Amino acid sequence: MKSIKIKGSERESVGKKATKALRNAGQVPCVVYGGEKPLHFSADELAFRDLVYTPAAHTVEIDLNGSKVRAIMQDIQFHPVTDRILHIDFYQLFDDKEVTMNIPVRLQGNAPGVRSGGRLLFRKRKLAIKALPDNLPDFFDVDISKLKIGENITVESLLKDEFSILHPETTVVVQVKTQRSAVVVDDEEEGEGEEGAAEGAAEGAESQE
Numbered sequence: 069m070k071s072i073k074i075k076g077s078e079r080e081s082v083g084k085k086a087t088k089a090l091r092n093a094g095q096v097p098c099v100v101y102g103g104e105k106p107l108h109f110s111a112d113e114l115a116f117r118d119l120v121y122t123p124a125a126h127t128v129e130i131d132l133n134g135s136k137v138r139a140i141m142q143d144i145q146f147h148p149v150t151d152r153i154l155h156i157d158f159y160q161l162f163d164d165k166e167v168t169m170n171i172p173v174r175l176q177g178n179a180p181g182v183r184s185g186g187r188l189l190f191r192k193r194k195l196a197i198k199a200l201p202d203n204l205p206d207f208f209d210v211d212i213s214k215l216k217i218g219e220n221i222t223v224e225s226l227l228k229d230e231f232s233i234l235h236p237e238t239t240v241v242v243q244v245k246t247q248r249s250a251v252v253v254d255d256e257e258e259g260e261g262e263e264g265a266a267e268g269a270a271e272g273a274e275s276q277e
């Protein structure tokens with residue numbers, strides 16, 4: 069998984085007055101959990117742009133005056149009016165310790181069922197997984213190029229040894245549902261229809277003779 073570097077400074081004071089002063093200066097107060105004790109730091113709000121405003125999942129390398137900490141974002145708070153970042157919680161990563169993270173799903177290709185008039189339903193845009201940090205994937209790429217009306221793709225088809233998916237195997241990720249105007253045609257029926265049309269045309273020709 070791709071990692072984003074964030075340069076910050078440890079916070080000596082974590083009181084409300086100090087926190088307000090940080091925000092007024094364009095800094096975001098943050099906490100890293102998961103280590104021996106919580107690590108309080110702050111960083112420029114612009115430093116989080118590529119981490120927060122993206123559908124992709126990333127790990128973070130936090131540089132605090134040369135001391136580096138690997139982490140993932142756990143929680144974020146926004147101002148209800150301005151949408152500015154108020155606070156971010158991180159969770160520290162260790163090479164030998166599994167972590168839980170939401171991984172985005174990307175759809176690949178075009179579903180034949182949609183071209184036939186069906187409706188594509190993207191049920192799970194993110195999947196929660198548990199894995200060692202080095203085994204965290206950037207995305208789940210789901211191929212829908214063979215998905216017909218009435219068919220679906222479930223979690224079961226995305227399972228791998230490198231991680232555990234924290235959803236039942238029968239959980240539907242994406243499906244194509246029929247609509248009233250949709251025409252369901254299978255390959256065999258399509259072939260029979262062409263043969264029937266050919267026979268009808270031949271009979272019509274004979275009757276004209």
